[in-house]
Amino acid sequence: MMNKILHLILSVILSVPLFAQEVKKERADKNYDKFAYIRATEIYEKLLKNGYESKDLYGKLGDAYYFNARYEQALPYYEKMFALEGEIAPEYYYRYAQCLRVGGQQQQADKAMETFYTRVGYPEERLKTVHKSLETLRDGTPRYVLNDAGINTDYADFGTGFYGSDNVLFASARDTGIFIKRTHKWNEMPFLKLYVATIDSTGRLTNPEKLKGEVNSRYHQTTAVVTKDGKTMYFTRNNYRNGKRRRSDDGTNYLKIYRATYSDGEWKNIENLSINSDDYSTAHPALSPDDKHLYFVSDRPGTIGNSDIFVTEILDDGNLGPVRNLGSNINTPGRETFPFVDENGILYFSSNGYDGLGGLDVYAVVKDPFGSEHIVNMGEPINSSGDDFSYVMRNDGKGFLSSNRGEKSGFDNIYSISQKEVIALHAKLCGTVVDSLTQEPLNGALVTLLDSDNKELSKVRTDDLGNFCVKVWPFSTYNLRAGKDEYQSSEKWISELKNEEERNVVIELVKDGIRVTTGDDLTEKMGLKPIYFDFDGSGIRKVSEIELGKVIEVMKAYPNVVIEVRSHTDSRGSNAYNMALSERRAKATVKYIIEKGGISPDRITGKGYGETRLVNSCADGVSCSEKEHQQNRRSEFILMKM
Structure with a gap:
C-alpha cells in the first residue's frame, strides 16, 4: 500500500513541470495566433531552456523571427526543425530558403526552393528573372545611386508615396505621443502614422511632419497614394473606423484601404471601400497614371500565395469595379506586395517568390515588343540581401526605396534614389x-x-x-x-x-529547282539514278524511264536550257565497236526525250564517248565484276546553255 502511495506522489511531482511547460506552450501559441511574436518568442525560448523540444515549437519560434524580418535569428530554429523526423509543411521550405538566402547560403536556398515548388506543384522555370542587365550601364557604372533619405529614426520608416511635386508621404513608428506611448504587440514598436516630408534640391527628404486631419488613428496607418489633383487619398489602416476596432470571426484585426478627401488644409471624410472585408487584408494602394485604376495587395480567397496584387477600376461616380487578380504571370506562391505604377505605366512590386537576391526584391513588369510581360529583377543596388520594397520613381530619375539592409538590419529605412538611366531592356x-x-x-x-x-x-x-x-x-x-x-x-x-x-x-x-551552271551534270545535280543500259544494248530500260521523266520536266520548266546527252560503254569490246555503241545509246536517249517529252530537237543533242571516260579502273585487261562494268555503261545530261 505504501509503495502505491509513494508511486502516486512521485507521478504527481514529475508531471507538474511537464504540465507547466504545456500550459506555457499553449499560452505562447495563443500569442502566436494573435501575431504578438515578441512575447511568444520569450516563452518559446524558456521552454527550450527547460528541455522541451518539438518540430512545432522550432517552427513557430522560427516564424516568430521570420515574420519580423529577423531572418538570421530564425535560421537556426528552422534548421533544428528540419533535423527532427516527421512531415514538414511546404511553406517551411519556402521560409527556410529565404533565411538561407539572406545568410548567403545560396546553393542550400536553391535546393529548399526547388523542394518548395515541387511540393506545391509550381513550374520552377516561371520564376527565372532578369537582373544582371539592370545593375550597371554599358560603361560599367552603376545605374542607380542610393543614399540615406535623411529622415530615418531608430524606429520603422518606410512606404513612400509622391504627394504633389515637392512632397512625399511616408509611414513611421517614431514616437506617437508625449504622455501616452502606444505600442503594437507584434514587435513592441509604436503604431505607424502617416507623415509628410519635403523633397530638397538633392533629392533627400526634410521637415517631416505628421499628416494633418483624420487619417491618423490610434492604430496603424501606412502606404498612402494621392491623386494627381491632390484632392483624394487612398491609404492603409487597421480595421478601425468611427472609434471602433473591428475583427474577423476568429478575432483577427485585418488591414483595409480607406479613402479620404482634402478640405480646408486637412484630410477628412474617411471612407471605407467596397473592396475591403473583415475576413482578410486589403492594403498598399497604388494608382495608374490616369488615376482610373487602383492596384492593391490582398490575401483574400483565390490568392495564389501569401499575398497577391489585384486591380480594380475607379468609376466616374467614385465606386469601384470588379476586383481582378493580376494572375500567375506576376503573382507567385510567395508574397507579392507594395505595388507602384510609374508615369509610363510600368508596374513595380516587391516579392520573395522569385529567385532573387535576398528577402523581398523589387521587380518591374516590362512588356516585350510582342506584348508579352516579363518579370525583371531590378538588380543591385536597388535589391540587397535584406527586404527591399516600396520603390517609387519619377520620370526625372528621382525616387525612393524602403529597405532593412545594412547595419540596422531589421529596421526599415528610407533611401533616396538617383537613376542615371531608365530601364532599357531591348x-x-x-x-x-x-x-x-x-x-x-x-x-x-x-x-x-x-x-x-x-x-x-x-x-x-x-x-x-x-x-x-x-x-x-x-x-x-x-x-x-x-x-x-x-x-x-x-x-x-x-x-x-x-x-x-x-x-x-x-x-x-x-x-526553287536546281542550282546549276554551264557544264554541270544534271544526273548528279538532280540526284538521278544512273541511266544504265544492258550489255551490248542501246534500249532504254523500264527502270530508267522515271529518271528520264525528271530530265524532261526540267527542260519543260526552263525553256532556254540546252542539254547534251553523253553516253558511255564499258571496256569490253574493241574501241571502235564501243564508240559506235555509245553513239546508238546517245541517240536512243535523245529520241526518247524528244518523243516522250515533246522537247524541241534543237534543245538536246547526243554524243557517244565509247570507253574513253571510264569512272573506275575497269580498263582493258583488268578483271572486274559485272556490277563494276555496269557503272561505266551510262548516260550523262550535261547543261550546255541556259
Whole structure:
C-alpha cells in the first residue's frame, strides 16, 4: 500500500513541470495566433531552456523571427526543425530558403526552393528573372545611386508615396505621443502614422511632419497614394473606423484601404471601400497614371500565395469595379506586395517568390515588343540581401526605396534614389536576305520571327536593298525564317541576345529547282539514278524511264536550257565497236526525250564517248565484276546553255 502511495506522489511531482511547460506552450501559441511574436518568442525560448523540444515549437519560434524580418535569428530554429523526423509543411521550405538566402547560403536556398515548388506543384522555370542587365550601364557604372533619405529614426520608416511635386508621404513608428506611448504587440514598436516630408534640391527628404486631419488613428496607418489633383487619398489602416476596432470571426484585426478627401488644409471624410472585408487584408494602394485604376495587395480567397496584387477600376461616380487578380504571370506562391505604377505605366512590386537576391526584391513588369510581360529583377543596388520594397520613381530619375539592409538590419529605412538611366531592356535583330547563287539582295522577301517554341512573333519584309530589322526581347533565342516567290524558304537559328545588342545576319535563299551552271551534270545535280543500259544494248530500260521523266520536266520548266546527252560503254569490246555503241545509246536517249517529252530537237543533242571516260579502273585487261562494268555503261545530261 505504501509503495502505491509513494508511486502516486512521485507521478504527481514529475508531471507538474511537464504540465507547466504545456500550459506555457499553449499560452505562447495563443500569442502566436494573435501575431504578438515578441512575447511568444520569450516563452518559446524558456521552454527550450527547460528541455522541451518539438518540430512545432522550432517552427513557430522560427516564424516568430521570420515574420519580423529577423531572418538570421530564425535560421537556426528552422534548421533544428528540419533535423527532427516527421512531415514538414511546404511553406517551411519556402521560409527556410529565404533565411538561407539572406545568410548567403545560396546553393542550400536553391535546393529548399526547388523542394518548395515541387511540393506545391509550381513550374520552377516561371520564376527565372532578369537582373544582371539592370545593375550597371554599358560603361560599367552603376545605374542607380542610393543614399540615406535623411529622415530615418531608430524606429520603422518606410512606404513612400509622391504627394504633389515637392512632397512625399511616408509611414513611421517614431514616437506617437508625449504622455501616452502606444505600442503594437507584434514587435513592441509604436503604431505607424502617416507623415509628410519635403523633397530638397538633392533629392533627400526634410521637415517631416505628421499628416494633418483624420487619417491618423490610434492604430496603424501606412502606404498612402494621392491623386494627381491632390484632392483624394487612398491609404492603409487597421480595421478601425468611427472609434471602433473591428475583427474577423476568429478575432483577427485585418488591414483595409480607406479613402479620404482634402478640405480646408486637412484630410477628412474617411471612407471605407467596397473592396475591403473583415475576413482578410486589403492594403498598399497604388494608382495608374490616369488615376482610373487602383492596384492593391490582398490575401483574400483565390490568392495564389501569401499575398497577391489585384486591380480594380475607379468609376466616374467614385465606386469601384470588379476586383481582378493580376494572375500567375506576376503573382507567385510567395508574397507579392507594395505595388507602384510609374508615369509610363510600368508596374513595380516587391516579392520573395522569385529567385532573387535576398528577402523581398523589387521587380518591374516590362512588356516585350510582342506584348508579352516579363518579370525583371531590378538588380543591385536597388535589391540587397535584406527586404527591399516600396520603390517609387519619377520620370526625372528621382525616387525612393524602403529597405532593412545594412547595419540596422531589421529596421526599415528610407533611401533616396538617383537613376542615371531608365530601364532599357531591348535588342535588335537585323540582316540581309540574298540570292545564294548571285549574292544579290532580295527585296520584298518575307522574314518571320519565331520563338524557341516555334511560335510566330512578328513578320517584316525586306526593303529595296534586301535589309530588315526587328525589335526583340534580349536574353532569348529565336528562329528567323525567310521566303520569297520562286525561292525555297530558309531558316536561321539565333542564339541568345544580350541586352541592347544589335545583331546582323545574312540569310541565303536558293531558287526553287536546281542550282546549276554551264557544264554541270544534271544526273548528279538532280540526284538521278544512273541511266544504265544492258550489255551490248542501246534500249532504254523500264527502270530508267522515271529518271528520264525528271530530265524532261526540267527542260519543260526552263525553256532556254540546252542539254547534251553523253553516253558511255564499258571496256569490253574493241574501241571502235564501243564508240559506235555509245553513239546508238546517245541517240536512243535523245529520241526518247524528244518523243516522250515533246522537247524541241534543237534543245538536246547526243554524243557517244565509247570507253574513253571510264569512272573506275575497269580498263582493258583488268578483271572486274559485272556490277563494276555496269557503272561505266551510262548516260550523262550535261547543261550546255541556259
